Amino acid sequence: MRLTAGMCPALTQDVIEKLKECNIKNILDFMKTDPEALAMKASISYRDLCSIRRVIIAHSAAFVVRGEDLLKEAITATKVIPTGTAELDRVLGGGVLTGEVVELCGGWGVGKSSLCVTLATHAALHLGLSVLYIDPLNSISALRFTPVIEKLSEDAGTVEEALSRIKVESPADVWGLLKALDLVKQPYLSFGRFNTGGCNRFNSNNPSGKIKLVILDSLASILTPLFIGSTKQELGMINQLAAALKSLACEQEVAILVVNNVVQADYGKRRKRNDMYDEWKPALGRFWESVPHTRLFIQRLPNSIRQHTKELPTSHAQNMQDSMTINISVWKSTRLKQTVSMKAQNPEVNISLF
Amino acid sequence: MNTNRPLDELGFPAVVISRLLESDFVSTDDVQNLQPAELGSATGLSLKESAEVVRLVSATSISEPQDVLQIIEDESDIPHIVTFCEAIDTLLGGGIPLRAITEISGTPGIGKTQMCLQVCVSVQVPVSVGGVGGQALFIDTEGSFTSSRIKDMASHAVHHVQSISTDNPDAATFTVESILKGIHYFRCHNYIEVLAVIRHLPTLLQSHPNIRLVVIDSVAFHFRHDFSDNVARTGLLCQMTHSLIQLAGSHNLAVIVTNQMTTKIENSGSSQLVAALGETWGHCPTLRLSLHWQHHIRVATLIKAPHIRTSSVNFQVTVAGIRDISSGSVTQNMAEAQNSKKRKWTSDDS
Numbered sequence: 001m002r003l004t005a006g007m008c009p010a011l012t013q014d015v016i017e018k019l020k021e022c023n024i025k026n027i028l029d030f031m032k033t034d035p036e037a038l039a040m041k042a043s044i045s046y047r048d049l050c051s052i053r054r055v056i057i058a059h060s061a062a063f064v065v066r067g068e069d070l071l072k073e074a075i076t077a078t079k080v081i082p083t084g085t086a087e088l089d090r091v092l093g094g095g096v097l098t099g100e101v102v103e104l105c106g107g108w109g110v111g112k113s114s115l116c117v118t119l120a121t122h123a124a125l126h127l128g129l130s131v132l133y134i135d136p137l138n139s140i141s142a143l144r145f146t147p148v149i150e151k152l153s154e155d156a157g158t159v160e161e162a163l164s165r166i167k168v169e170s171p172a173d174v175w176g177l178l179k180a181l182d183l184v185k186q187p188y189l190s191f192g193r194f195n196t197g198g199c200n201r202f203n204s205n206n207p208s209g210k211i212k213l214v215i216l217d218s219l220a221s222i223l224t225p226l227f228i229g230s231t232k233q234e235l236g237m238i239n240q241l242a243a244a245l246k247s248l249a250c251e252q253e254v255a256i257l258v259v260n261n262v263v264q265a266d267y268g269k270r271r272k273r274n275d276m277y278d279e280w281k282p283a284l285g286r287f288w289e290s291v292p293h294t295r296l297f298i299q300r301l302p303n304s305i306r307q308h309t310k311e312l313p314t315s316h317a318q319n320m321q322d323s324m325t326i327n328i329s330v331w332k333s334t335r336l337k338q339t340v341s342m343k344a345q346n347p348e349v350n351i352s353l354f
Numbered sequence: 355m356n357t358n359r360p361l362d363e364l365g366f367p368a369v370v371i372s373r374l375l376e377s378d379f380v381s382t383d384d385v386q387n388l389q390p391a392e393l394g395s396a397t398g399l400s401l402k403e404s405a406e407v408v409r410l411v412s413a414t415s416i417s418e419p420q421d422v423l424q425i426i427e428d429e430s431d432i433p434h435i436v437t438f439c440e441a442i443d444t445l446l447g448g449g450i451p452l453r454a455i456t457e458i459s460g461t462p463g464i465g466k467t468q469m470c471l472q473v474c475v476s477v478q479v480p481v482s483v484g485g486v487g488g489q490a491l492f493i494d495t496e497g498s499f500t501s502s503r504i505k506d507m508a509s510h511a512v513h514h515v516q517s518i519s520t521d522n523p524d525a526a527t528f529t530v531e532s533i534l535k536g537i538h539y540f541r542c543h544n545y546i547e548v549l550a551v552i553r554h555l556p557t558l559l560q561s562h563p564n565i566r567l568v569v570i571d572s573v574a575f576h577f578r579h580d581f582s583d584n585v586a587r588t589g590l591l592c593q594m595t596h597s598l599i600q601l602a603g604s605h606n607l608a609v610i611v612t613n614q615m616t617t618k619i620e621n622s623g624s625s626q627l628v629a630a631l632g633e634t635w636g637h638c639p640t641l642r643l644s645l646h647w648q649h650h651i652r653v654a655t656l657i658k659a660p661h662i663r664t665s666s667v668n669f670q671v672t673v674a675g676i677r678d679i680s681s682g683s684v685t686q687n688m689a690e691a692q693n694s695k696k697r698k699w700t701s702d703d704s
Contacts (some may be wrong), residue, residue: 026378108636109658120422133422138594138603139640140422141454143447144431144660163423172600173363182359183419219635228586240362263638283634289448 001158008055010048017041027056036330067167074099081129081213081255086121088328092294093335096255098212101245101291103258105282106298111326112259113139114148115298116215119257125162129212131188133168136222140168141268149270167211174222174237178244184211186254211254218259220283236289242291258292260284281332358383364410372694380443385411429453435477435487435567435608437438437469439676441667442592445656446641450487452566452608455598455638457573459613459629465652465671466612468496469645470569472675473610475507477567478536480524483515487524489536489565491558493551495575499539508533510674538562545576551589552597559605567597572612573629588634595638611639651679 003026005013022042024030035053039046082095091093096102098111106112116133117140125127133140145163152159167189169180183189189209223241226234249256280297282289359382362371379385385393385407434449443449450456450473451617458466474492479485492499508530519525531640538558542548548570557567574590598609611703617628629636629644636642642658648668653664668679 007473038607107633109642109664113660132419137597137638137640138453139597139660141640141660142426142449143454144423144453145426147661161425164421167419167424168422168604169419171595171599173365175363178363179359180419189418191543195466218637220634221592221596224634225589225596228589230592244363290578 002028004041007059010051011055015044015048017053027060027353031056033193039180058239067217074218077253079092079253079255081123081127083119089268091296091328091330096230096257097335098253098255099249099255100128100293101243101249101258103260103292104283105260105262105280105331107262107280110300112298113144115326116217116257117144117148120213120215120230121145121152121162123213124153124165125159127153128162129165129214130209131166131213132180132183133166134177134304135168135170135215136172136177139217149312151286165209171222174226174241177216178224178241181214181244181248183254184214184254186210202281211252213255214217214248214256214258216258218261220261222260226281238284238287242288246291248323260288262297292332293334294330297329297331299327299329361385361407361411366407366410370403371418373399378606382411382498393521433481433484434474434488434604436479436484437472437676438674439569439669439678440443441644441678442669442676445654445662445665445667446643447659448532448663450567450608450610451641452606453602455595455602455609455611456641456643457583457611457613457629457639458645459615459642461615461627461647463700464645464647465570465669466645467496468503468671469676470506470610470612471499472507473567473608474537474569475504475511475533475675477608478528478533479511479515479521481521481530482522482524483528486566488564489538489564490569491540491555491562491565493540493542493548493568493570495542495548495570496572498571499541499542501534502532504537505530507549507675532564536564538565542576545580548573548576549566549594552594555597559607561603563605565605566603566607568607568609570609570611572614574612574614578614578630579592584632588632591631591635591638607681 003011003019003024004106005011005016012115016311019025019030019038019042022033022038024038024042026034031053035046035049038044039049047117077098079098080095081098082089082094092102105117106110120131122134149159149163154162167183169176169183171177171180187210189211223234223238226237245256245258248254263283265281266277361374361379361381361384364382366374374380374385374397379393379397388396388408390401390408391404392409393399394401397404399407433447434443434451436443436449437446446456458465458469470492474490477486477488477490479487481487511533512528515525515528540547540551541680542551555568564648564653577591578586589660602609610685615627617625617627618628627646629642630632636658639658641656644655644657646655651668652670653666653668655664656662657664670677670679
């Protein structure tokens with residue numbers, strides 16, 4: 001940190017100039033120098049230097065917090081955001097917690113994005129929360145939302161209001177992602193034409209319209225382009241992003257849901273650990289592996305993978321009505337028992353349960 | 355909205371950011387109201403570098419994000435590109451969607467390129483007839499683009515459009531010549547050329563704002579063979595997807611890529627034909643359409659889609675292009691297929 005005039009009454013522009021002459025530019029230099037020697041060298045009064053030291057120490061030092069207080073705060077501040085699917089809530093112990101980073105892993109086309117959309121809609125519609133949907137692949141489209149909306153029983157106005165509470169950002173790269181995450185720190189986001197002085201029925205829950213749930217779909221698509229070449233840049237980037245996500249979840253009391261790809265696991269090496277680990281492991285490597293608090297793995301159940309049976313062109317409309325079954329299992333968690341698995345209906349179908 | 359952000363989140367080169375941090379410029383507030391010259395003298399950065407820092411810092415104020423309602427309302431009046439095969443259109447939710455990447459994969463001769471050529475023609479159907487009325491850009495890596503096929507399909511499309519709307523002035527200007535003029539063609543001989551064309555796209559789209567369709571036929575050809583490092587390949591493919599999807603969103607483009615098939619060995623030892631380029635690539639397209647044979651009938655299966663679960667329909671490739679199979683033509687088709695499995699239109703092309 002730099003020494004700036006006005007940090008404390010004794011630190012005037014004049015004093016800063018004098019310190020600069022003694023080669024002291026920042027707080028670190030200042031704290032390392034003995035005040036007595038400095039007072040003589042820079043001809044600043046010893047009393048002033050001591051008062052500056054005291055202010056800096058009071059300003060920068062961390063507070064000691066008792067564990068009991070931390071627990072109390074966690075209990076009162078943490079909110080549970082139900083997912084809207086009873087089965088999934090059971091696996092997650094009630095839902096997604098604020099302050100937690102949850103990762104959703106799965107192969108392509110298994111329904112990760114559909115689940116995210118369902119979750120976002122549920123949170124916005126039934127819980128009245130504001131949701132930030134970070135969508136680098138532009139996967140948010142009318143096509144994706146239509147089946148979810150069609151299943152809702154609420155009247156159009158309520159649904160529209162809820163949809164306007166889901167904010168979408170489509171960053172092009174990791175820098176854009178970090179910028180988009182900054183939206184979470186905004187104390188207030190307006191809701192287009194539903195911004196009628198903030199008098200709606202969700203006021204008591206979330207008066208400021210502050211974002212409570214962040215969905216990042218998908219992280220791998222943003223980070224994978226960094227893996228070109230051998231600069232190790234991606235490792236630094238993963239670290240920075242992990243720190244940003246975790247501190248954001250904690251400080252802003254939001255729940256963060258991150259979508260990740262899976263890659264084929266090194267066959268044989270992982271066999272000992274867990275059945276699920278046999279074939280797939282989360283993408284982005286070991287550096288990322290430890291970051292999320294909870295990791296869920298989505299799989300399509302074998303019986304829902306359609307065999308290419310004989311079909312006439314007229315029969316496809318009927319097939320679309322069928323439900324798809326997905327299996328969600330817990331791969332890693334700091335608070336849940338592992339290997340609990342559930343069978344949920346395809347979220348697109350299950351939406352009527354809300 | 356005003357925010358104070360750490361400088362290392364803005365994407366400066368490592369040299370610049372370490373200079374800034376060494377001189378105790380940590381967040382955007384530290385740089386805010388400084389002139390480039392002042393910053394330069396304080397940090398030792400060159401004037402050009404400090405000007406860049408100051409510019410980026412002043413540009414970081416956050417704009418109001420879009421919400422889902424706006425996106426849905428925006429998209430409600432965006433048409434889809436019809437394929438002239440109703441079954442496939444229904445399967446895709448109205449046709450090939452704009453603002454999305456659609457992958458078409460399949461074995462050789464199944465009709466991937468035919469599908470691309472068909473869409474190149476049908477994207478140009480005038481708006482007043484229910485089309486998109488745009489132009490097409492064809493990036494050819496395999497050398498499979500055949501202009502005579504385009505001509506066939508174009509003349510049938512023109513005939514169709516003029517028969518359904520006789521007194522429409524737009525239909526009169528929709529001719530074979532106008533269709534051929536509306537297809538821009540690139541032949542790329544290696545993956546560097548493919549990436550270069552994509553990098554060049556924003557400029558191209560500025561001079562041809564009417565382009566609504568970008569076809570890459572096929573994306574797999576170069577990317578399957580020119581790489582020894584799979585991680586680098588996946589990275590490049592992801593980067594390519596990103597630039598394509600950003601352009602598709604901002605310019606209302608439909609992007610179609612074709613992909614080859616590869617054999618995947620399962621743990622049990624059995625094998626299966628799957629689309630090439632690996633697992634991570636599978637996440638990149640918004641829709642994945644897989645074409646395959648089933649008893650001499652061409653079947654299109656949607657294997658990844660945002661709106662419906664996996665399902666399949668039948669289609670055929672005729673001299674006119676991609677068409678539905680009417681119940682009567684199935685048997686005829688099967689007989690034909692026995693004669694020549696591939697390039698069957700040559701038999702009835704007179």
